[in-house]
Amino acid sequence: MPPLKTSIAVIGTLDTKLEEFLYLRSRILGNDPSLAVVLIDAGRSIIEHDAITIKQCEVLKASGFQRGDNALMSLPRGDIIKIMTKGAIKTVKQLKDREEIHAIISLGGSGGTSIASAVMRELPVTFPKLIVSTVASSDVSFYVAETDITMMYSVVDIAGLNEVLKAVVDNAAAAIAGMAKAYAKRISNDHNDIETTRKGIGITMFGVTTKGVNAARKRLESYGFEVYVFHATGSGGRAMERLATEGRLHGILDLTTTELADELAGGVFSAGSSRLMAAARAGLPQIVSVGALDMINFGPMDTMPKKFRERKLVEHTPSVTIVRTTEQECDELGRRIAQRLKENCTRPEFTEVWLPLRGVSALDVQGQAFYDKVSDEALFTAIKNGLEGSGISVNELDTDINDPGWSDSIAKRLRELIELKG
Template sequence: MLKKTILIIANLDTRGAEFKFVKELIESRGHDACLLDFSMEQEPFFEGDITCEEVAKAGGITDINKVRQLYKSERQKATNNQITGATKIVKKLLQDGKVHGVLGVGGGTSSLVSTTIMKSLPFGMPKLMASSMAGHPKYVGKYVGTKDITMLNTVVDVVELNPILKTQLINAVGAICGMVELSPGWEVEFDQPVIAITSFGFAERAVEPSIHYLREKGYIPVPCHAQGRGDRAMDELIREGWFQGVIDFVTRGIGEQLLGGNCAAGDDRVLAASESGIPQVVAPSGLDMLSVGGNQELLQRYSDRPQAVIDNLRIEVRTAVEELEEMAAIMADRLNASQAPCAVLNPLKGWSSLDEKGRDLYDPVADSAFMEKLKSLLKPEIPVKDVDIHLNSPKFGEEAVTLFHQLYAEWLTAKKSGP
């Protein structure tokens, strides 16, 4: 087994024995452990391999005592300086091939600093945060965002070693060591075009067959769960150049963002592919509903709407004509910005498994109003293909792949012919 280096992000001014234990445990596994100390409150119990003074200087403050003063009066500035400095140092280590995985351990401050640094690192690089905050729903979304950061809930606070904490720290070390030992690296190479697909359970009868149809045509399909995070992450990966095309079955993030639903996906839905100049086929699945489960304000606001109750957390209410027309305007604006071939595929018999005849959210009048508005606003060169089938069906998946394949061929031809 090749020896790897695991970077431990630490605040050694408030915790010492815990990090010493973690470092020694990693080394006992045959790997190198490098302690990066971002301490900003007081003198550390012992020096890190990368000291808090080095971190402070890299962040722009040459005197660590200045950081400690700021910590008392303007804590955010002190924290930002240490994050900036640590990120610069870690990126240099990465560039030099001197780090293969990153482990953070601690509570609120450590989780914030460590995960912010981790977010700057490449997709696929092992990143693990062992934290007493990992079970807190209000914070975890902020710590992880759309990045591939693994959170381990220590349950107890990371303060002084005890048998319960030791068990969790051993688990954390085992996890990060396993990751670096098995990691194939993060320079991923593809020998075929990679195509993103948005998916969720209410459209799976179309999504699952489309994966096989794409493979048959020589593509590598990558489904992205459109629950507000997965589709947001997809848009980020599009802008980073990971994908060469998109079949966007589930554009629900547009409506969720507009109406403040549980699955809001930011303002880049559809736009990322348009501005990145890659072909896309877009469908309206998920625009027929708004996710309100667990949100008392939304549940009360939409109490008079038809709703589908999946479980306590997944309650979907039907979207109204006026809202859908607003969504159509947003979608049209973003598709009109496309620098590559794009098209809309319109299923005439419903948009999701909840939008079928006899189901709670079935409303063909509202669906039609959305599509009429969209057609009126799209550029003439962007086709809308009506298909007399339901979206949640294998046939729709096949139609989407066929249409995408045509657009992709057009795109390749245009690229080869040059500007």
């Protein structure tokens, strides 16, 4: 059977932007005639054109909406976007699962970007995704979330072709063509590779836990693992848990759980209320610790809420100000860690919590700005009490989180848990 052509999904609202999408399609094919384009119409009304591969009615049917296009048009714009998004997600995921596409691209304003980004967030990390958008120069965290969507600012509105928009679309077409070919080659090599892929380990890190994390990373690499380090800035924690859900990780060293402090106190690096759940639900071997739970993260000093300005704080950089967590906050953080692990662990024998009794960050050791033994003890006690009888073991070490001996012990133990699980 001959290999499938390298194909690119192009998805958008063709009832309003057909001209622009046809131009994008032509530039992709002009860049490399060996490529194929799957043009998908996720617009609100039916439009006919020979270049359209998957019509609006097919996407609408995939959404489960059964009242017909006329009924759809009578709905509010927001409801239409939700319906078409649902159908587009199902349509594109089927194409991806059958390996019929190797990249996806879209053009859009806020509505089209909402549909396209929702579709792309459902695709695996490392699958090429690109959106040319009018909103790409603003805060795009809502659209990108913890995925690897690439966003390109359109400069001008996507409303008629002109010299600037054509040049931007030309660049996007060339970029997605290159991405698709590279991806197709990579998965072909993966299919043909007879060597066993190294097992992946996820580790969370912050500046104040870097020394300990790097030592653990090097030890795990010496054992033959492939290690992925995630910066615990909200999106980092979510990204690690996404890879765990996708089955890309075989173990986790969740050493830096500082995102929970930001969730609790309103800091800028919250990972949301589902943090700590994915690996537990997947039954992955994991060691959870309390790295950087001595701090809440904010932006520049003048942006920090007034209620925190009288607290113990450090201007970490001109753009980051950190505030010491209190005894009461640490008690609550310990309760949350215990509760989330206890309620979500499907295999408690493969989850352990390790506590560094002499400091949870580089700023929390004796002589440093955030050293507070009382608050740390409140954190540790809440975790131990909360996990009592859960089957999740708690290990206390008389050291700080950046000590080389701690790093070596924790890496060795994770390897043992992975070997036990088989």
